[in-house]
Each structure stands twice: as structure tokens, then as C-alpha cells.
Amino acid sequence: MNDLRLTPxxxxxxxxxxxxxxxxxxxxxxxxxVLVATSTDEAIAVLDRESARIAVLVTDFRMPGxxxxxxxxxxxxxxxHIVRIMVxxxxxxxxxxxxxxxxxxxxxLEKPLMADAVRDALRLAFERxxxxxxxxxxxxxxxxxxxxxxxxxxxxxxxxxxxxxSIEDRAEGQPESQREIAxxxxxxxxxxxxxxxxxxxxWRSVHNGRRKAAGxxxxxxxxxxxxxxxxxxxxxxxxxxxxxxxxxxxxxxxxTTQPNCVALVLSSLLSNALRALADAAAPAVxxxxxxxxxxxxxxxxxxxxxxxxxxxxxxKDPVTTYAESGGNGLGLMLCNRVMQSCRGALHIESTLGAxxxxxxxxxxxxxxxxxxx
Numbered sequence: 349m350n351d352l353r354l355t356p357x358x359x360x361x362x363x364x365x366x367x368x369x370x371x372x373x374x375x376x377x378x379x380x381x382v383l384v385a386t387s388t389d390e391a392i393a394v395l396d397r398e399s400a401r402i403a404v405l406v407t408d409f410r411m412p413g414x415x416x417x418x419x420x421x422x423x424x425x426x427x428x429h430i431v432r433i434m435v436x437x438x439x440x441x442x443x444x445x446x447x448x449x450x451x452x453x454x455x456x457l458e459k460p461l462m463a464d465a466v467r468d469a470l471r472l473a474f475e476r477x478x479x480x481x482x483x484x485x486x487x488x489x490x491x492x493x494x495x496x497x498x499x500x501x502x503x504x505x506x507x508x509x510x511x512x513x514s515i516e517d518r519a520e521g522q523p524e525s526q527r528e529i530a531x532x533x534x535x536x537x538x539x540x541x542x543x544x545x546x547x548x549x550x551w552r553s554v555h556n557g558r559r560k561a562a563g564x565x566x567x568x569x570x571x572x573x574x575x576x577x578x579x580x581x582x583x584x585x586x587x588x589x590x591x592x593x594x595x596x597x598x599x600x601x602x603x604t605t606q607p608n609c610v611a612l613v614l615s616s617l618l619s620n621a622l623r624a625l626a627d628a629a630a631p632a633v634x635x636x637x638x639x640x641x642x643x644x645x646x647x648x649x650x651x652x653x654x655x656x657x658x659x660x661x662x663x664k665d666p667v668t669t670y671a672e673s674g675g676n677g678l679g680l681m682l683c684n685r686v687m688q689s690c691r692g693a694l695h696i697e698s699t700l701g702a703x704x705x706x707x708x709x710x711x712x713x714x715x716x717x718x719x720x721x
Contacts, residue, residue, distance in 0.1 A: 357381055358398070359470065362391045362407035362419065363435070372406070375463055376470060388414035392422060399427050400571060400602060403477040404470065409436040420453055429480060431473040435459060485578040485611060492609050505540045512537035570607035572637045572645050573600040579614050589622055592631045599639030603710065605690040613683045617647040617706050624651030624704065643710040654698040662696060
């Protein structure tokens with residue numbers, strides 16, 4: 349079982365001296381997975397393959413060919429989610445100031461490296477990585493949620509506007525009573541079109557603002573493991589609910605289509621599971637991530653289960669057993685729609701008295717199997 353409160357624990361260390369790479373790996377290898385490279389070109393090749401699971405870059409500054417400054421600039425542009433640390437044995441004040449002031453580095457470590465200083469810097473760097481990841485997930489979630497809501501609102505609004513226009517056309521040249529209907533239909537159409545414009549304008553302003561804040565080149569590949577991690581880090585658990593949740597990862601995979609809509613699906617499923625476990629004697633929720641042969645996430649609970657006659661309608665009709673607490677039965681319908689829009693699928697397996705499992709299946713067209721951290 350993996351505790352998803354931990355961020356990815358992989359870092360890349362770059363130094364042209366192989367002995368320095370070995371020394372660094374021994375120094376911190378008990379706490380982190382350390383990848384090494386002996387040149388900027390080799391480091392970039394490693395990053396191209398492994399950037400999704402690398403949280404921190406530590407690079408020597410003075411290296412033959414393209415130096416550490418060149419590497420830091422490349423990573424800042426191509427992999428901005430990676431926290432960057434520079435190592436130097438030279439008191440080059442101009443270089444240090446320029447590197448810090450341009451935002452290319454989080455910390456600077458002086459050679460010879462001291463174990464305590466290195467561990468402190470890495471601890472802070474991984475904390476910074478986690479803060480950035482959570483913030484990025486939140487911003488993307490807002491963006492994609494608004495996009496989803498804009499689509500869901502504009503579709504019926506467009507239908508209203510189209511039907512109102514049809515009524516207007518039919519009422520043309522008719523008696524006075526019919527012309528009054530035409531006027532009402534015109535007001536309906538104009539009101540619907542106005543609402544559509546407001547919704548679209550609001551989404552575009554938020555979307556463009558988020559892109560400007562993040563930078564057009566910002567990228568961070570979402571994984572199934574990472575989405576669950578962000579959810580568990582931010583979900584408003586009550587009392588001991590967090591201790592009910594366990595996670596198993598049998599190979600991670602990239603979620604390349606609407607990752608934050610998928611995050612909303614996971615949040616909805618977690619909420620359903622916690623509510624079902626309110627009266628359970630030993631409540632338990634388990635997230636399971638499987639990469640092969642079909643990428644999938646399952647969310648299981650040991651609650652009371654769902655009766656077959658209810659389960660048969662959950663994905664197509666607004667059915668709920670929690671109407672008294674505000675439930676409207678739309679949650680699983682929307683979750684199913686999100687998965688279908690991601691070229692995936694959602695299945696529900698449940699037995700009365702034995703709990704419920706919801707399976708999210710993802711398209712493996714572009715899924716990338718990743719080593720579990």
C-alpha cells in the first residue's frame with residue numbers, strides 16, 4: 349500500500365564527475381530515488397523520458413560543454429514543475445545573482461557538499477514541489493470544471509434559443525394573439541443568447557487568466573497516482589475519515605485527457621463512499637491503480653452495497669437514496685459522462701451487505717506506464 353500523502357520521491361543529480369554522482373546517491377539514496385547524469389545532454393535525455401516522475405533537479409554548475417546554467421534554463425522552460433537546485437564550488441557572484449534573479453534556481457549548494465545541508469535543501473524542495481502540484485491541480489480543476497459547466501449550460505440554452513426562434517417564425521403573419529406569443533418567444537431567445545454569452549465570456553476570462561498565470565509553456569503530466577494524491581491532500585475529511593482510506597498502486601499511468609475532470613470524478617466517488625460508510629462498524633475505502641493490461645482506477649468501499657434495481661439505473665437516470673441530505677442522483681450520471689468524454693468507461697459492481705466497487709477504465713491509446721513511486 350502506498351501513502352499518497354507523499355509526493356514523488358525521485359530526483360535527478362547531474363555532475364560530470366562520476367565519483368561525485370556516486371557520493372551524492374549514497375548520501376541521500378535511503379530517502380529518495382536518485383537518477384544521475386554526467387552531462388547536460390544526458391540529463392535532458394533522462395528528463396525527456398522520466399520528467400513525469402522527477403520532482404527535483406540538482407545540477408553542478410561547472411561542467412564541460414553546456415554548463416549547469418544552460419541546463420537550468422532549459423528545465424525552467426520545458427519542465428517548470430521540477431524544482432531546481434544548483435551546486436557550485438566557485439564564488440562567482442555574478443552568475444549566482446543572475447541565476448537566482450531569473451528564477452532558474454530554488455536553492456544553491458556549495459561544494460564540498462555537506463550531508464545536513466543537502467538533506468535540508470531537498471526536504472524544502474520536495475515540499476515546494478508538492479505545493480506547486482496541489483496548486484496546479486486546483487487551478488486546472490477550476491478551469492476544466494468551468495468548461496464542463498459551460499458546455500452543460502450552453503447546450504440546453506442553445507436548444508431554448510433554437511426552439512424560441514422556431515416559434516417566432518411560425519407566429520409571423522398570424523393574428524394578434526399569435527404575435528404576442530412571438531414576442532414572448534423573442535424574449536426567451538434573447539435571454540438564452542445573453543446567458544450563453546455571459547457563460548462563455550466568464551469561462552474564457554478565467555481560462556485565459558489561468559494560462560497567463562501558469563505560463564503558456566507550463567506543463568505537468570498528470571498520472572492516476574498523482575490525481576489521487578492531490579485529492580487526498582485537499583479533500584475536507586471529517587474526524588477520522590482520512591484513516592479509512594487506503595491506496596494500492598500496481599503500475600501508474602498518465603491521464604492525458606481532461607485529467608482534472610477525472611479528478612472531479614474521483615472526488616465524487618470518494619464522497620459517495622464516505623457517505624455510504626457513515627454507519628459502518630469498520631469503514632474502509634480503497635483506491636487501486638492498475639496500468640496493465642487496461643489502465644484503470646477502482647474505488648471500493650465495504651458499505652451496505654446497492655440494490656440491483658437501483659444499480660441498474662444509476663448511470664442513466666437521476667436515482668438517489670440520499671434525497672433528504674441534498675442528493676439529487678445526478679453525480680454518477682455526470683461521472684459516467686465525463687469518462688465517456690475521456691474515451692473511457694465507468695462500471696459499478698455492488699452486492700448488498702458486501703460493499704460497492706466503481707471501476708474507471710481509461711483508453712490506453714496514449715497511456716504511458718510509469719514506475720510506481
